[in-house]
Amino acid sequence: MDSFIDLLRHGETASTGAFCGTSDVPLTAPGWAQMVHATAVAPAWTALHSSPASRCASFAQHLATQLEVPLHLNAAFGERDFGAWEGLTAAELPPELLAQWWQDPVGFTPPAAETVAAFRARVAAAWHALVVANSTAAPSHQLLITHGGVIRVILAEVLQQPNVTLWQIEVPPATLTRLRLAAGGQPSLVFHRN
Secondary structure: OOEEEEEEEOOOEOOOOEOOOOOOOOEOHHHHHHHHHHOOOOOOOOEEEEOOOHHHHHHHHHHHHHHOOOEEEOHHHOOOOOHHHOOOEHHHOOHHHHHHHHHOOOOOOOOOOOOHHHHHHHHHHHHHHHHHHHHOOOOOEEEEEEOHHHHHHHHHHHOOOOHHHHHHOOOOOOOEEEEEEOOOOOEEEEEEEO
16 A cells, blocks of 8 residues: 655745745744645645754644644745755845846855755755655655645656756645655655645
């Protein structure tokens, strides 16, 4: 039998529109409601995993308690660190640097930020460890509550896409993605929807 891992992006935060990777911004009331709606028709999740950021972990703790399943926090599933751009909106950035970012999001790294390569390597290592752990266990259906950038990296890993395609994957708040872990095979995308 196959196992499944669902990915859920956190809901709306008070700083939507800003670069908030390592900034610990909470969910808004509508953001919490988005996550409740996204998990309302839940499969029988056997375990939850979450980024430790409060916009993920607060709802993950609530859901794990409600479902009576274990919760595992993993910093490797945290969002990309945007360095000096943390907490700033595009309008607050120097226009010439923002232009470099839009023209070459893989090659241009904001000051003191995590590079795209380092970010992908961190997330990919955690993702592959989760896949391996599930391939040696009984079939299960788990949920990872995380960030848009992390979901983009995981999908790029599953679909074997290069870094340049990361920004071509839309991940609105509270998007739910399902991945199948076929016994003895490669993970595959079942759905990706908001």
